Amino acid sequence: MWNIITSALGLVTGALSNYLEYKVRKTEAKREATIKQIEKSAEADAQTLNNHKDSWKDEYITLVVTLPWVLTFIIALAFPGYLPAITNAWEVINTIVPAWFSNLFTALSLAIVGARMFEKYLFRSR
Numbered sequence: 001m002w003n004i005i006t007s008a009l010g011l012v013t014g015a016l017s018n019y020l021e022y023k024v025r026k027t028e029a030k031r032e033a034t035i036k037q038i039e040k041s042a043e044a045d046a047q048t049l050n051n052h053k054d055s056w057k058d059e060y061i062t063l064v065v066t067l068p069w070v071l072t073f074i075i076a077l078a079f080p081g082y083l084p085a086i087t088n089a090w091e092v093i094n095t096i097v098p099a100w101f102s103n104l105f106t107a108l109s110l111a112i113v114g115a116r117m118f119e120k121y122l123f124r125s126r
Contacts, residue, residue, distance in 0.1 A: 061108065062108060062112060065104060065105055065108050066105075066108075068093075072086055072090070
């Protein structure tokens with residue numbers, strides 16, 4: 001009788017030991033996968049920074065696209081008499097090119113802030 005109980009206990013403890021070992025391996029695999037993903041992301045960020053360190057292309061595009069807003073603001077503050085003309089000019093722009101100019105400004109703003117950061121916080125739950 002005692003042999004049956006010890007054998008049963010041995011089977012239960014062996015199964016429990018195997019289960020716990022499986023859980024530990026699974027957790028370690030998840031941790032290693034997360035570490036590899038973080039390292040891969042860091043390498044991609046470093047490569048992007050390295051590729052853009054001598055590039056003025058982004059700054060030039062930013063300047064060209066944002067210049068109308070900046071100049072409008074400066075002129076409206078410096079010369080309040082021109083405000084009706086500025087308002088009329090923006091109304092014309094809104095009727096002629098609303099979609100592509102607004103989309104370009106939005107895309108540029110996202111690129112400046114960082115699309116990766118936007119994606120990280122927007123899709124955090126996934």
